[in-house]
Amino acid sequence: MNEDRSGTKDRLLDAAEDLFLHHGYEKVSIRELALAADVNIAAINYHFQGKDNLYREVIKRRFTVQRDRILLALEEVTIRHAGSPPLEDVIRSMVQGQLSDALSDIPAGNLFKLIVREVHTESRHSTALFLREMVAPVFRAFSDAMMQARPNLTQEQVDWIVASIIGQVHHFIGRWQKSRVLFDSSDDSVEVMLEAFPVLRQPVEQYVQQTTDHITQFSAAAIDALYPEVTS
Amino acid sequence: MNEDRSGTKDRLLDAAEDLFLHHGYEKVSIRELALAADVNIAAINYHFQGKDNLYREVIKRRFTVQRDRILLALEEVTIRHAGSPPLEDVIRSMVQGQLSDALSDIPAGNLFKLIVREVHTESRHSTALFLREMVAPVFRAFSDAMMQARPNLTQEQVDWIVASIIGQVHHFIGRWQKSRVLFDSSDDSVEVMLEAFPVLRQPVEQYVQQTTDHITQFSAAAIDALYPEVTS
């Protein structure tokens, strides 16, 4: 078989994931990719018909796994509570899932960093793919779970809430990454960040945990205060 | 005098602001810039000593104005209420200021789009400048105003809250821009966005207004629910 272990292909994907993540699509040349993966330059075009497609494959390789993980966590939390999950559990599933995937250093966790980059940039490399197959299903599942947790909410209200929560998640992911990038490049302006937000000094695990707690509590409190449950 | 109207310099700055905003720093070549501004290619290096510096100048031209506008609004709201401004007013000053600046189509409003791009990308073109002179002062002023509105909050609590609010603001800015970019490029995946968040169908002014209201109310509700005021 030719599909099992090419070696070259996988090394290329790994190196590409790492480099694209840390420096962005444009700033990484295929020569750097080839060097990092220890393959010939032509291998990129031989195995993946071009740089663009390599980028797409990097994403495709991970995103199904990650998407399904969150979808599963959301589904699990709703069926465990027989269709009426606690609001905080729903939010936590989503927030924790995204944060830990995005900030963990295991290779499998690099996807969300790429996605945040992709969404906030307008590089349009695979926008349709992202939106239709990755972002939209997760949003919809999150939306549905939240409506099961708080049936008194309208769809539009849930839309606003979901946007607020995702916005917070991405922002905290972005802060962490920015601080690490600045730190890695010994840019002294990292001190300005750390001073303004000392939580960034902590190790990843604690940052993920504290951020998850904050976003969950902050958002749940807002929801219940704005749209109080009607206890019949 | 040589400083008043060069013509070329200003046309270059205007074109650069527009192009950098819409396509990003890397994707815009100096030849495109020169064509759009209707100047010779060499003019970029003659007037700005390189592409990098032109980018920096584009930002410098706007950012002081914008920063001062928000700082003023925050200051004004605190002195009007004699040092204890209503929480919602403080949040609204910040949110409204950023949103309207970022999403209005007047040229003066392009800065924040560039900033969001700059912060969420790691292009590092003027990170220190941004953080130290633009982001940090605004964050600090926002932070201070909020502590005046709710003296019972600790600095750390305020830090978390500020991050949550800014995160929402940037996310809603990003959504709007993304939808417009997709729309402009007739990418049909814009439909996926609009379907998931129909508010994006509205004109700018209403989007800014509704988003401001939502973020303000959502965040204020969370704050008061999480950290209730002690009424002595």
Next chain:
DNA sequence: GACAAAATCAAACAACTGTTTTAATCTATG
């Protein structure tokens, strides 16, 4: 071991990048 397919390699490709150079033109002041 022979043979064909797959994979790797070094080299060259054409297109583009930001920047300089050199000459021509404009502009204001004497």
Next chain:
DNA sequence: CATAGATTAAAACAGTTGTTTGATTTTGTC
């Protein structure tokens, strides 16, 4: 009007980009 300085212009520069070529090596199968 003449002339010095500021500005524009066309062309060339050196370097990099993603991609392709054609030869060479490796791999698996009979």
